[in-house]
Amino acid sequence: MAKIHVTTTVNGEPTEFLCTATQTMLDVLRDVLGLTGAKEGCGSGDCGACSIIVDDRLVCGCLMLGAEAEGRRILTIEGMAEGDKLHPLQQKFVELAALQCGVCTPGVLIAAKALLDRNPDPTETEVRFGLAGNLCRCTGYDKIVRAVLEAAAEQKEIAR
Amino acid sequence: MSEHRYKWVGTRQNRPDGADKVTGRARFAADFNLPGELVGQVLRSPHAHAVIKSIDVSRAAALPGVKAIVTGADFPEQPDQVVPAGEMQVNLRDVTRNIMAKEKALYEGHAVAAVAATTADIAKKALALIEVEYEKLPHVIDVREAMAEDAPILHPQMRTEGVTPTPSKASNIAKRLEFTKGDAAAGFVKADFVIEREFTTQPVHQGYIEPHAALASASEDGQVQLWTTTQGHFQVRGFCCRLLELETSQLRVTPSEIGGGFGGKTVVYLEPVAIRLSQKAGRPVKMVMSREEVFRASGPTSGGHVQVKLGATRDGRIVAADVTVALQAGAFPGSPVGPSCMCSLACYDIENIRVVGFDVVSNRPKVAAYRAPGAPISAWAVESTVDLVALELGMDPIELRLKNAAKKGTKTHYGPTFGVIGMVETLEAAKASAHYRSKVKPGHARGVAAGFWFNIGADSSAAAHVGEDGTVTIISGSPDIGGSRASLAMMAAEELGIDYDKVRPIVADTASIGFSFVTGGSRVTFATGLAVINATRDMIHQLKLRAAKLWEVDVDGVVWQDGEARPSSTNVGEFEPLSLAKLAASASRTGGPINGHAQLNAQGAGPGFGVHIVDLKVDADTGIVTIDRYTAVQDVGTAIHPSYVEGQLQGGAAQGIGWALNEEYIYDARGKLQNAGFLDYRMPVASDLPMIETLLVEVPNPSHPYGVRGVGEVPIVPPMAAIGNAIARATGVRMVDLPMSPPRLSAALDAASPRLAAE
Numbered sequence: 001m002a003k004i005h006v007t008t009t010v011n012g013e014p015t016e017f018l019c020t021a022t023q024t025m026l027d028v029l030r031d032v033l034g035l036t037g038a039k040e041g042c043g044s045g046d047c048g049a050c051s052i053i054v055d056d057r058l059v060c061g062c063l064m065l066g067a068e069a070e071g072r073r074i075l076t077i078e079g080m081a082e083g084d085k086l087h088p089l090q091q092k093f094v095e096l097a098a099l100q101c102g103v104c105t106p107g108v109l110i111a112a113k114a115l116l117d118r119n120p121d122p123t124e125t126e127v128r129f130g131l132a133g134n135l136c137r138c139t140g141y142d143k144i145v146r147a148v149l150e151a152a153a154e155q156k157e158i159a160r
Numbered sequence: 161m162s163e164h165r166y167k168w169v170g171t172r173q174n175r176p177d178g179a180d181k182v183t184g185r186a187r188f189a190a191d192f193n194l195p196g197e198l199v200g201q202v203l204r205s206p207h208a209h210a211v212i213k214s215i216d217v218s219r220a221a222a223l224p225g226v227k228a229i230v231t232g233a234d235f236p237e238q239p240d241q242v243v244p245a246g247e248m249q250v251n252l253r254d255v256t257r258n259i260m261a262k263e264k265a266l267y268e269g270h271a272v273a274a275v276a277a278t279t280a281d282i283a284k285k286a287l288a289l290i291e292v293e294y295e296k297l298p299h300v301i302d303v304r305e306a307m308a309e310d311a312p313i314l315h316p317q318m319r320t321e322g323v324t325p326t327p328s329k330a331s332n333i334a335k336r337l338e339f340t341k342g343d344a345a346a347g348f349v350k351a352d353f354v355i356e357r358e359f360t361t362q363p364v365h366q367g368y369i370e371p372h373a374a375l376a377s378a379s380e381d382g383q384v385q386l387w388t389t390t391q392g393h394f395q396v397r398g399f400c401c402r403l404l405e406l407e408t409s410q411l412r413v414t415p416s417e418i419g420g421g422f423g424g425k426t427v428v429y430l431e432p433v434a435i436r437l438s439q440k441a442g443r444p445v446k447m448v449m450s451r452e453e454v455f456r457a458s459g460p461t462s463g464g465h466v467q468v469k470l471g472a473t474r475d476g477r478i479v480a481a482d483v484t485v486a487l488q489a490g491a492f493p494g495s496p497v498g499p500s501c502m503c504s505l506a507c508y509d510i511e512n513i514r515v516v517g518f519d520v521v522s523n524r525p526k527v528a529a530y531r532a533p534g535a536p537i538s539a540w541a542v543e544s545t546v547d548l549v550a551l552e553l554g555m556d557p558i559e560l561r562l563k564n565a566a567k568k569g570t571k572t573h574y575g576p577t578f579g580v581i582g583m584v585e586t587l588e589a590a591k592a593s594a595h596y597r598s599k600v601k602p603g604h605a606r607g608v609a610a611g612f613w614f615n616i617g618a619d620s621s622a623a624a625h626v627g628e629d630g631t632v633t634i635i636s637g638s639p640d641i642g643g644s645r646a647s648l649a650m651m652a653a654e655e656l657g658i659d660y661d662k663v664r665p666i667v668a669d670t671a672s673i674g675f676s677f678v679t680g681g682s683r684v685t686f687a688t689g690l691a692v693i694n695a696t697r698d699m700i701h702q703l704k705l706r707a708a709k710l711w712e713v714d715v716d717g718v719v720w721q722d723g724e725a726r727p728s729s730t731n732v733g734e735f736e737p738l739s740l741a742k743l744a745a746s747a748s749r750t751g752g753p754i755n756g757h758a759q760l761n762a763q764g765a766g767p768g769f770g771v772h773i774v775d776l777k778v779d780a781d782t783g784i785v786t787i788d789r790y791t792a793v794q795d796v797g798t799a800i801h802p803s804y805v806e807g808q809l810q811g812g813a814a815q816g817i818g819w820a821l822n823e824e825y826i827y828d829a830r831g832k833l834q835n836a837g838f839l840d841y842r843m844p845v846a847s848d849l850p851m852i853e854t855l856l857v858e859v860p861n862p863s864h865p866y867g868v869r870g871v872g873e874v875p876i877v878p879p880m881a882a883i884g885n886a887i888a889r890a891t892g893v894r895m896v897d898l899p900m901s902p903p904r905l906s907a908a909l910d911a912a913s914p915r916l917a918a919e
């Protein structure tokens with residue numbers, strides 16, 4: 001099967017890759033580009049471990065084809081920190097113990113970023129619904145929700 | 161929480177692996193790759209029960225790109241011998257059959273063959289070319305049906321253990337056990353009233369988000385390396401060596417970061433298969449389960465059937481208890497029926513007890529441990545019945561439990577007498593909590609339940625190394641599943657009197673540290689923690705020897721304080737204190753590198769108790785339960801890192817809420833699992849839950865220098881009954897079958913008021 005040539009931007013870097021017509025974006029990231037931060041928890045759009053942001057939209061990497069990345073801007077967990085500085089959400093997650101095993105964390109952080117980009121001052125309920133596509137089996141979500149709320153509050157404080 | 165005298169213990173430090181885990185840098189099993197690796201995939205039985213008459217792999221083997229194929233014949237026969245697997249027991253004869261079927265496929269999803277190929281597409285095509293001739297047999301899924309006289313028999317050689325005389329006929333009942341204390345029959349005579357009910361639970365999956373994955377590389381000289389996601393890489397080494405007839409020194413297992421386990425990653429599935437494929441192909445082989453395979457072929461925990469009979473006096477003393485627990489083991493014997501029986505009544509001091517258990521096989525995947533294995537199933541039944549006693553007496557449910565609570569000196573029905581335990585303190589804390597003292601909102605109801613888990617100790621090794629600059633590495637063999645690196649480093653920093661960030665904890669592979677039992681049974685902070693403390697103390701002793709040498713004094717003249725060696729008194733002499741950095745710099749002159757080691761079999765793991773309180777409301781039309789407020793109270797010994805202790809309570813409670821309200825394995829008439837995916841196997845999501853409040857009761861464990869008790873398992877025990885008890889108080893309907901899902905609950909509500917339902 002002839003491969004498809006794709007030109008895209010991944011974490012700000014102009015990127016080219018070859019993929020088959022059936023390869024998912026998640027597989028391209030993990031197997032072709034060596035970006036293993038996004039995880040496959042289900043491969044069916046039900047767990048959010050593969051979350052990425054495509055042109056400002058939260059997407060399940062496992063439900064998108066690699067070929068669909070053509071001309072888009074992709075953000076993965078590897079692109080979330082700025083240089084050697086963690087993103088405020090990442091920092092809060094570490095400080096508030098919002099992860100246990102950490103396998104859901106890349107997806108949760110990307111979903112939380114997508115939420116805060118859209119709604120910088122969410123209520124607890126909005127955070128809960130904003131993250132409802134991300135399964136975490138370890139934490140019971142309590143500390144995750146708190147970390148997102150605190151990161152949002154802190155950002156608001158800084159913006160002021 | 162108690163005022164602590166410690167610098168690090170009891171504080172909330174950033175975990176050492178935090179940055180890696182929030183940036184995607186941390187490597188989980190599926191993130192490992194090797195040059196030239198092949199993709200391994202498994203062919204699974206489509207039938208619930210079938211004889212494997214033949215397997216023809218010739219067409220698959222001829223497919224270009226296929227490098228190796230294995231079937232049951234590639235794994236040597238194993239003795240009929242029981243060995244520990246995490247907190248459970250497994251039989252080697254069965255383990256080899258579970259990883260690859262031999263004579264029969266015993267459940268839908270049972271592995272029957274595996275291939276290694278250059279690409280996933282080729283591997284998949286090859287699986288389709290393997291021809292398996294099956295002879296379908298009648299199957300049995302339900303535990304009660306499996307116990308019936310005329311049930312289809314899974315293992316013709318199986319005779320029920322624990323009954324005399326040994327039965328002559330094969331049965332699906334692998335084992336019967338019985339525990340007694342006092343005289344149950346006589347006890348019931350003394351009771352003013354007796355309440356008796358039957359309860360059921362469905363199998364539920366551990367639901368770790370990271371599927372099983374393994375990467376094996378076998379070399380021509382017989383050496384093998386394996387990277388895998390596991391709660392116990394030494395256990396993986398042990399199993400693989402047994403199953404593949406390797407020597408322990410031939411196999412080196414490196415644990416990846418582990419994306420959740422909850423007991424389900426204490427056994428092997430892919431690992432021996434990947435190794436065998438790699439040996440045959442002469443190339444590395446990577447295998448990753450799909451979510452569907454995880455559901456169909458790994459875990460879950462047992463479903464069960466529990467009968468409870470409690471006798472009490474009018475003044476609120478439970479005087480007699482009779483409990484019968486029948487648990488599904490899956491296709492091979494070895495359900496957690498033992499712990500289920502033992503935990504069932506452990507919260508209470510009851511004079512007369514009889515508990516009977518049955519371990520029952522049926523055509524389902526072999527169960528694996530799941531957080532406090534077995535305990536939630538019997539607790540669901542017992543704690544619901546205790547609530548019925550409270551309602552009958554018109555007594556506050558915490559008051560009733562206080563009246564009957566186990567305490568120091570209580571003799572359990574399974575043998576041991578309790579030492580220092582915190583059941584009473586936990587109940588008192590629950591009673592005094594803001595949640596319990598608050599008024600129940602209109603339209604809501606409140607439920608309470610308690611839970612117990614032993615916690616375990618077992619084998620651990622640890623080492624402590626001083627770097628050339630005086631920083632410290634702590635090496636353990638316990639995979640970090642929920643922040644244990646942080647608590648181990650905190651205890652080492654506390655011992656050394658140095659800053660937490662000068663201590664770096666790592667989890668070493670099987671060749672780099674001595675044997676350590678699995679991360680499970682809530683043992684790591686306790687047992688591996690003890691090993692780390694002892695290794696650190698061993699190192700401190702070395703440091704004192706070095707200082708004594710430099711000062712030319714007796715070692716007794718040196719004390720270790722705040723990270724430096726000091727003379728114990730002015731009598732010893734006037735010496736400038738020697739810091740870790742200074743001692744490290746002069747190490748070559750004083751005897752070489754400075755390290756400490758410890759290995760132990762930890763005794764005295766303190767048992768844990770929990771009490772959960774839930775406020776909820778029930779939508780009478782839909783049967784949907786909304787949890788409004790939830791509090792988990794638990795005796796945690798000493799919380800080394802309170803955030804991760806709270807996290808254990810919150811995570812366990814959330815899993816219990818899922819078990820109570822939604823999660824279940826659903827089979828069709830052909831014995832096929834109908835909901836092998838996260839869409840239909842519904843685990844709680846963020847929008848299903850409120851904040852989970854926690855109250856840490858600290859009753860220090862006298863067998864640990866900092867008073868640590870295991871905390872991870874207790875919190876999954878109380879939620880089901882707490883929720884059922886609240887639902888009963890909200891609706892007047894006592895649910896006895898889990899899950900209390902909307903269809904089931906609304907049917908029960910309709911049945912309770914048929915007239916209303918008809919309208």
Ligand code: FES
Pocket residue numbers: 039040041042043044045046047048049050051060061062063
């Ligand atoms: S892997 Fe994409 S949603 Fe689960």
Ligand code: FES
Pocket residue numbers: 098099100101102103104105135136137138139369419420
């Ligand atoms: S931290 Fe383990 S799944 Fe979320």
